[in-house]
Amino acid sequence: MNNKQFISALKKALAGLDKASRNDIIQEINSHGLESDSPLVDQFGSAEELAQQYLDGEKIAKPISSKIWGFSKKVLMGIGVAVVSLVALIGILSYTYAKDKFDYANENADELSANNSGWKSEAWSADINLDIDQASAVIYWHDDNSVRWNCEGDDPEKQSDSSLLIRHSHCLMYLPKTTINLNAIQSQIVLVRPQVSIVVNARQGSVKVAENGEQYIYRVEGDRSAFKGLESYDEAEHTLQFTIKESMVAPYKY
């Protein structure tokens, strides 16, 4: 490093000092360099170290770049706060709108009354294979030999005398107390106090159980799945058998 480079580095390292002080120091060190034989770097060490000697105990003015950064930081912080607020607002709205319309575990809810508009039914006494594809379904059981439903979206599609398909829809559904096989893909299912044994195959979805005081025998085979919060009772009358892949089985909570 020659003297010119050293002076340049020193000037940069002293950027925090007021201009008059910095000019005096630079000129003085430069003057020393002109009179002495050896390079400044050999006499003073690094320009940064020398600058530090000057800066110790000095009141350091913020360099312009810091001031700009300081202003930018305030702007960025403002934007950050706005973004966080927006995300929080979206979160609150999502929670509000995504929340269940009523407590599905409440089997006496007005929404479940057959007198409400939108409810449809079909006589059904056979066993049921219920396929649910990219949909959500809340399933109840009743004593009638019928299937009753109220869907937002397409109605369940009867595939055969023993098969029903719910696709891209959100349904409340009453089933007769017959054997049921439930196959769900990318769907959210709520089983409210099942009154029969059920075989459930679920993939990439969730199955929630509102036990409402009942006890069940749970049999679970899972692949990259979670089963939690439900307790199995061997003496229970009904068995809920789950074969789940990338899915979750848990208690229903409103």
Place this chain on the structure above:
Amino acid sequence: MHSIMCMIFLMDTTANYQKWSAQLRKGYLELCVLVVIRQKQSSYGLEVLQTLEESGLAVNEGTLYPLLNRMFKNNWLSSEWVTPSEGGHPRRHYQLSEEGLSLLPQMLETFQQNQLSLDQLKELK
């Protein structure tokens, strides 16, 4: 005597000694610089450095110039840029300020009093 020299050598290598030495030296060096500038009435960095060295007090350039700057900021020194009569680049000349002039006798007295106290302690039996 040999063991004392060894102890001094060992002390010299310790960080604590270096710290103590630096603290002692700082005030002492300021006093010496004030004395040099008073004797010369006006002097610049390189000249002060050479004078101190000739008196057996070796000082780094990186120590002296920031020290002069601090003493200037403390109002112990005043400074002006002087171009030598024979020509060449301007030099920053320092003089004792009024505050420096009044302070120096007190500093010398304090130093001499400390030296006297130390001498007496060394004679203590």
